[in-house]
Amino acid sequence: xxxxxxxxxxxxxxxxFALTLTGFSAYRVYLTxxxxxxxxxxxxxxxxxxxxxxxxxxAVPGPLGNTIIRIHDNQAWVESxxxxxxxxxxxxxxxxxxxxxxxxxxxxxxxxEGHDDLNPDTP
Numbered sequence: 001x002x003x004x005x006x007x008x009x010x011x012x013x014x015x016x017f018a019l020t021l022t023g024f025s026a027y028r029v030y031l032t033x034x035x036x037x038x039x040x041x042x043x044x045x046x047x048x049x050x051x052x053x054x055x056x057x058x059a060v061p062g063p064l065g066n067t068i069i070r071i072h073d074n075q076a077w078v079e080s081x082x083x084x085x086x087x088x089x090x091x092x093x094x095x096x097x098x099x100x101x102x103x104x105x106x107x108x109x110x111x112x113e114g115h116d117d118l119n120p121d122t123p
Contacts, residue, residue: 036114037097039076041069043108052076052095052112062106069110076110078103 007015037052043060050056052074059066065082075093083105091101100111 037074037112038114039069039071039094040111040113041109042111043067043106052114060106060108062103062108064106067103067106067108069108076112077101078108078110081106081108 039048039050039052039054039056041048041050041058041060043062046060048058048060050058050071052071054071056069056071057079058069058071060069062082067081067083067088068079070077070079075095077093078088078091078101081088081103083103085105088101088103088108088110094101094110094112097112097114100109102109
C-alpha cells in the first residue's frame with residue numbers, strides 16, 4: 001500500500017487562494033450593506049444606475065431628442081425633455097423608494113429604488 005505524498009507548496013498556495021477568493025465573494029454578496037437608495041434611469045436601450053447621493057447630469061437620447069436627468073442633493077428629476085406635454089418634468093423631485101417619472105413619448109424612465117434611509121421624513 002502506497003502512502004500519499006504530503007501537500008506541496010503550490011498545492012497549499014492554490015488552496016489558500018481559493019479559500020480567500022470564496023471568503024471575499026461571500027462577504028461582498030452577503031455582508032455588504034445595500035440600504036442606500038439609488039437612481040435607475042432607462043432609455044434608448046441603455047440603463048444607468050447612480051447612488052441618490054451622487055451629483056450627476058445625464059442626457060438620455062430618445063426618438064424626440066435628449067431628455068436631461070439631474071441628480072443633486074439626494075433628489076433626482078427630469079430637468080428638460082423634448083416631449084410636448086412635459087408630464088415627466090411635472091413629476092417633480094424624486095426622493096423616496098418607488099417614486100418615478102416617465103417620459104413616454106421619448107421612452108425614458110427615472111425611478112428611485114432601494115431603501116430610503118437617507119430621508120428621515122419618509123412616512
